Amino acid sequence: MNQKRCDIVSSSSEETRKLGRHLAERLRPGDVIALEGDLGAGKTTLSQGVAEGLGIQGPIDSPTFTLIKEYDEGRLPFYHMDVYRLDSWDEELGWDDYFYGDGVTLVEWADRIRPRLPERIVRIQMNHGPGDSRYIQIIPPDGGEDRICKGLSEG
Amino acid sequence: MKTNPNEKSLVLGIETSCDETSAAVVQDGHILLSNVISSQMEVHRRFGGVVPEVASRRHVERITMVIQEALDRAEVTQEDLSAVAVTQGPGLVGALLIGVSAAKALSFAAGLPLVGVHHIAGHIYAGHLVKPLRFPLVALVASGGHTELIYMPSHNRFERLGRTRDDAAGEAFDKVARVLELPYPGGPHIDRLAKKGNPTLDLPRAWLEPDSLDFSFSGLKSAVINLLHNARQRGESVDAADLAASFQESVVEVLVEKAIRAVREKDVEELVLAGGVSANSGLRNELSRRCQQEGIRLRIPPLELCTDNAAMIASAGTYRHLERQYAGYDLNAVPNLPLVP
Numbered sequence: 332m333n334q335k336r337c338d339i340v341s342s343s344s345e346e347t348r349k350l351g352r353h354l355a356e357r358l359r360p361g362d363v364i365a366l367e368g369d370l371g372a373g374k375t376t377l378s379q380g381v382a383e384g385l386g387i388q389g390p391i392d393s394p395t396f397t398l399i400k401e402y403d404e405g406r407l408p409f410y411h412m413d414v415y416r417l418d419s420w421d422e423e424l425g426w427d428d429y430f431y432g433d434g435v436t437l438v439e440w441a442d443r444i445r446p447r448l449p450e451r452i453v454r455i456q457m458n459h460g461p462g463d464s465r466y467i468q469i470i471p472p473d474g475g476e477d478r479i480c481k482g483l484s485e486g
Numbered sequence: 487m488k489t490n491p492n493e494k495s496l497v498l499g500i501e502t503s504c505d506e507t508s509a510a511v512v513q514d515g516h517i518l519l520s521n522v523i524s525s526q527m528e529v530h531r532r533f534g535g536v537v538p539e540v541a542s543r544r545h546v547e548r549i550t551m552v553i554q555e556a557l558d559r560a561e562v563t564q565e566d567l568s569a570v571a572v573t574q575g576p577g578l579v580g581a582l583l584i585g586v587s588a589a590k591a592l593s594f595a596a597g598l599p600l601v602g603v604h605h606i607a608g609h610i611y612a613g614h615l616v617k618p619l620r621f622p623l624v625a626l627v628a629s630g631g632h633t634e635l636i637y638m639p640s641h642n643r644f645e646r647l648g649r650t651r652d653d654a655a656g657e658a659f660d661k662v663a664r665v666l667e668l669p670y671p672g673g674p675h676i677d678r679l680a681k682k683g684n685p686t687l688d689l690p691r692a693w694l695e696p697d698s699l700d701f702s703f704s705g706l707k708s709a710v711i712n713l714l715h716n717a718r719q720r721g722e723s724v725d726a727a728d729l730a731a732s733f734q735e736s737v738v739e740v741l742v743e744k745a746i747r748a749v750r751e752k753d754v755e756e757l758v759l760a761g762g763v764s765a766n767s768g769l770r771n772e773l774s775r776r777c778q779q780e781g782i783r784l785r786i787p788p789l790e791l792c793t794d795n796a797a798m799i800a801s802a803g804t805y806r807h808l809e810r811q812y813a814g815y816d817l818n819a820v821p822n823l824p825l826v827p
Contacts, residue, residue, distance in 0.1 A: 370665060370711050371707075371708050371711040371712060371715070375652075375704065379652075389822060390649070390650055390651050390652055391652075392650070392652050392653040392654060392657055392704070396535055396536065396630040396631065396654075396656065396657050396660050396671070397504065397535060397536040397538065397578060397630075397631070398533065398534075398535040398536060398537050398538070399537070399538050401538075401578075401579055401821055402821075402822065403579075403821070404822065413535070415534070415664065416533070416534025416535060416664065416670060417533055417534055417535070423539075424533075424537050424539050424540060425537075425538070425539030428539075
């Protein structure tokens with residue numbers, strides 16, 4: 332069955348992290364994950380899961396102080412960005428080196444630089460649900476549905 | 487083989503791990519002859535954070551001038567130097583590479599031994615430039631990128647006792663500042679705001695496992711966000727100054743208690759505070775108070791040596807030079823370099 336997108340409810344940050352680990356196994360060089368959602372919705376937790384799933388050891392924090400952090404010790408290079416405060420995105424800041432490189436790029440607050448993002452992205456929307464739960468919607472790029480979504484929520 | 491201890495050592499340090507381009511000359515490991523720092527803060531402010539590509543370009547533009555200025559101010563020439571020390575990591579890879587390449591070029595051109603230095607080791611040696619470090623000691627290094635407790639039995643020997651499992655302390659300050667809509671970098675703004683408020687709000691302290699000297703600050707950030715979120719939903723307002731004071735108290739309490747515990751566990755008499763977060767007045771005051779109470783000798787380097795600078799790299803590098811721990815021309819920048827291999 333061809334899934335256009337997946338809707339997942341996570342009931343804890345541990346579940347969100349696990350989802351990230353499973354997602355990581357499906358990623359390929361050049362994938363760009365665009366994470367959107369409220370403050371505290373678990374974007375960093377999901378990112379940590381993705382990093383773990385790529386085999387990166389050591390603490391992964393969300394890179395607010397430096398806008399991009401690079402990790403090259405995993406299965407694929409991992410570029411972790413947080414563009415929350417970025418408002419001059421129209422400058423040449425070297426984005427394309429990441430987006431069209433050999434690694435996986437994950438952008439937190441991606442909606443703020445949407446015009447700068449490549450066309451093919453894995454879009455992930457995270458929202459607060461009741462209590463500690465979170466609604467997570469994953470929208471893969473055209474043709475990437477099976478690779479990204481199939482069986483992901485059962486993981 | 488040891489270098490003759492009577493021989494004067496003169497080490498040039500180079501630091502480009504993040505957003506400061508810096509070069510310095512240090513004599514005998516602890517005498518500061520020059521420390522030139524070209525900050526890029528204004529450039530990055532309009533992006534709300536350090537942009538690696540922009541930082542690298544800035545380093546390239548500045549590095550040659552900064553090195554020359556450091557030599558000029560120290561009134562020495564390349565020929566007078568004993569070694570070149572450079573930050574090898576951790577940091578932004580593109581930024582680190584500029585310093586490493588400059589150091590290699592100088593080492594090759596002037597026939598000087600090349601020393602790679604760990605950035606955190608450098609932060610600890612900032613204290614050495616004021617008054618020689620007395621070993622054994624424990625150091626609390628807290629900055630925008632790091633939060634670590636390090637034990638040093640002697641020069642050049644490091645054991646990591648604890649580190650942050652998620653956000654660095656400085657990163658937590660910056661994130662909460664962002665939630666409070668304060669400008670970048672947020673730390674100093676929180677500190678100022680905290681002075682106007684009272685720590686009346688209940689925020690968590692992440693002690694982790696009872697015997698752990700690790701830190702965790704991301705839960706605290708979430709607690710601040712939830713507190714604001716819940717208040718907003720109830721239509722109530724939260725006093726920003728009280729929130730800043732409560733947040734700061736929560737960070738400071740954990741940092742101070744774990745640092746004191748590390749000192750006790752290792753049975754040392756000296757505690758060194760280092761890194762940019764040591765500029766925080768709440769941390770300085772509380773740590774001073776507790777150290778006095780506990781009879782611990784506390785060393786806080788002056789602010790200009792707490793933020794990134796090359797003098798601390800030259801100082802730490804001197805002791806690697808004395809042990810002849812040299813790097814070859816294959817020295818590479820390592821963005822996640824471990825302090826203890």
